[in-house]
Amino acid sequence: MDEHILLENVNKSFPKNNRSETVTLEDVSLSIKRGEFISLLGPSGCGKSTLLNIIAGLEKETSGKVLVNGNPITGPGNDRIVVFQESGLFPWMTVLENVMYGLLIKKVPKEEAKERAMVWLQKVHLGKFADRSPHELSGGMKQRVAIARALVMDPEILLMDEPFAALDEQTRMVLHQELETLWRETGKTIIFVTHNIREALVLSDRVVLMKTRPGGIKNIFPVQAARPRNSSDSILNYLENRILSELEQEMEKVLKEELGSDYALKKDRVYIDPHNNLGSDI
Amino acid sequence: MILIIIWEVISKLQLFPAFMWPPLFIPNEQGGVTILKTFIDGIVSGQLLEATGASLLRLVIGFVIAVAIGLLLGFLIYKFKIVDDTLGFFVASLQAIPNIVWLPLAILWFGLGVGSVLFIVILGAAISVTITSSAAFKGVNPLLIRVAKTMGSSGWHLFRTVIFKASVPQLIAGLRIAWALTWRAVLAGELLGGGGDGLGTLLDLGRSIQAMDLIFSIMIIIGIIGSLIDNFVFVRLEKFVFRKWGISTT
Numbered sequence: 387m388d389e390h391i392l393l394e395n396v397n398k399s400f401p402k403n404n405r406s407e408t409v410t411l412e413d414v415s416l417s418i419k420r421g422e423f424i425s426l427l428g429p430s431g432c433g434k435s436t437l438l439n440i441i442a443g444l445e446k447e448t449s450g451k452v453l454v455n456g457n458p459i460t461g462p463g464n465d466r467i468v469v470f471q472e473s474g475l476f477p478w479m480t481v482l483e484n485v486m487y488g489l490l491i492k493k494v495p496k497e498e499a500k501e502r503a504m505v506w507l508q509k510v511h512l513g514k515f516a517d518r519s520p521h522e523l524s525g526g527m528k529q530r531v532a533i534a535r536a537l538v539m540d541p542e543i544l545l546m547d548e549p550f551a552a553l554d555e556q557t558r559m560v561l562h563q564e565l566e567t568l569w570r571e572t573g574k575t576i577i578f579v580t581h582n583i584r585e586a587l588v589l590s591d592r593v594v595l596m597k598t599r600p601g602g603i604k605n606i607f608p609v610q611a612a613r614p615r616n617s618s619d620s621i622l623n624y625l626e627n628r629i630l631s632e633l634e635q636e637m638e639k640v641l642k643e644e645l646g647s648d649y650a651l652k653k654d655r656v657y658i659d660p661h662n663n664l665g666s667d668i
Numbered sequence: 669m670i671l672i673i674i675w676e677v678i679s680k681l682q683l684f685p686a687f688m689w690p691p692l693f694i695p696n697e698q699g700g701v702t703i704l705k706t707f708i709d710g711i712v713s714g715q716l717l718e719a720t721g722a723s724l725l726r727l728v729i730g731f732v733i734a735v736a737i738g739l740l741l742g743f744l745i746y747k748f749k750i751v752d753d754t755l756g757f758f759v760a761s762l763q764a765i766p767n768i769v770w771l772p773l774a775i776l777w778f779g780l781g782v783g784s785v786l787f788i789v790i791l792g793a794a795i796s797v798t799i800t801s802s803a804a805f806k807g808v809n810p811l812l813i814r815v816a817k818t819m820g821s822s823g824w825h826l827f828r829t830v831i832f833k834a835s836v837p838q839l840i841a842g843l844r845i846a847w848a849l850t851w852r853a854v855l856a857g858e859l860l861g862g863g864g865d866g867l868g869t870l871l872d873l874g875r876s877i878q879a880m881d882l883i884f885s886i887m888i889i890i891g892i893i894g895s896l897i898d899n900f901v902f903v904r905l906e907k908f909v910f911r912k913w914g915i916s917t918t
Contacts (some may be wrong), residue, residue: 442818444814444818446819461823462817462818462820463820464818464819464820466818466879467818467819468814468815468818470811470814472811474809474811474812474814474815476812476815476830476833476834477834477912477913477914478834487816487819487829488819488820491819491820491821491825492820518913519912519913519914521913521914522892522914535819539819545818599805640756652803
């Protein structure tokens with residue numbers, strides 16, 4: 387497997403006001419192999435969506451290098467398609483027309499586009515709903531259409547921004563299995579943003595744990611469990627606990643900043659205030 | 669129904685002379701005027717129909733031009749920040765001026781007649797369409813734009829296939845308002861500024877020959893046309909779009 391996406395010392399900051407700026411990503415370096423399924427995991431505000439948008443070309447990095455196949459990213463391209471948390475289907479089009487939209491931009495003849503769109507709708511088991519309007523579908527079905535709409539473009543990289551976060555648990559589990567199947571069939575490189583540890587572990591080859599303030603990579607966990615994965619796999623459980631304990635540190639950091647420095651996530655720990663040094667200065 | 673009876677009774681009581689308060693259906697004396705008779709005579713002789721046709725023609729021409737200008741300006745305001753800061757502000761303040769106020773100026777520029785009427789019609793409706801369309805374009809869900817961009821859409825294609833389409837429900841609402849403005853402006857313009865042969869001119873004629881029955885016939889036509897177009901064109905269009913998009917109206 388060769389290198390597909392390379393991030394080198396990527397920084398991203400947004401101007402907060404005239405003087406200062408918020409640093410969203412600091413010094414992110416990551417190499418993603420071709421055909422790898424990688425998850426970006428972290429609490430809200432860790433810049434995981436920003437990182438995804440940078441790779442998608444929807445946002446520009448402040449400094450650093452972002453290479454896909456060795457070439458820098460100049461903007462959105464149909465080799466990298468994003469699936470968003472909300473499906474973002476166009477309500478004025480039928481389901482089939484929605485899936486055809488990107489193909490028509492690529493100047494695929496209409497008849498061929500129709501056939502290819504139908505093939506993908508059948509792969510996500512929505513062949514019967516081709517002529518329906520998006521509002522007639524359930525949330526899970528909409529996400530299926532969104533995945534079909536992305537994969538029909540045959541992108542090299544599929545970027546998924548919390549695609550299943552708004553779905554109920556049962557629907558999500560079914561879609562996990564189907565996504566894994568589609569990934570194995572197509573061999574796409576998938577970058578999957580989530581705040582759900584289980585989801586990340588069940589799906590990915592590697593889980594990238596992100597940190598907050600400033601955002602960046604905290605740790606990377608390779609998931610060496612057999613596929614198709616079973617959520618009671620002992621490797622997954624072990625990793626879940628390790629990630630959870632690292633996440634707790636992050637959460638405590640955020641909460642301390644938001645709620646005051648005397649906040650402690652675990653109430654049964656001795657709290658040591660660095661400013662209160664037990665009278666040693668007497 | 670009750671209103672009609674009260675009207676009829678007042679006219680029978682002869683509190684006012686017949687030219688000021690004509691009966692609706694039953695003439696006060698043999699062969700006297702009624703609003704119904706004048707209405708039917710006007711339609712049979714073609715006088716009312718011709719005037720209606722002339723007014724409607726102006727209405728449609730004015731409306732189409734106004735919508736074209738409004739959409740273009742709305743697009744420019746949406747697309748270019750500099751246009752928004754300059755023209756956008758100017759248009760918003762222009763909207764505060766009722767369009768009939770422009771009539772004296774229009775008469776100076778275009779003379780009494782169709783030109784002046786069209787001018788105020790287009791001015792009023794174009795401003796309204798400009799404001800609603802620029803607001804609609806700006807209000808498009810950013811998610812849809814990002815989806816289109818990631819599929820490789822950009823520039824004019826993005827506007828044509830996504831931003832414009834996504835604005836359609838708001839645009840229809842805007843057109844409906846513009847339509848009502850246009851209809852008012854046509855009649856006000858004709859009434860005050862002449863313009864040959866429209867309904868407004870006929871109204872003015874009715875006033876000068878003291879024919880209340882004629883005035884009422886025209887008012888009935890104005891009301892009917894106004895509500896017919898609103899109900900049969902705009903309300904239906906709105907319902908169709910809302911159903912297709914799955915927007916609930918309740």
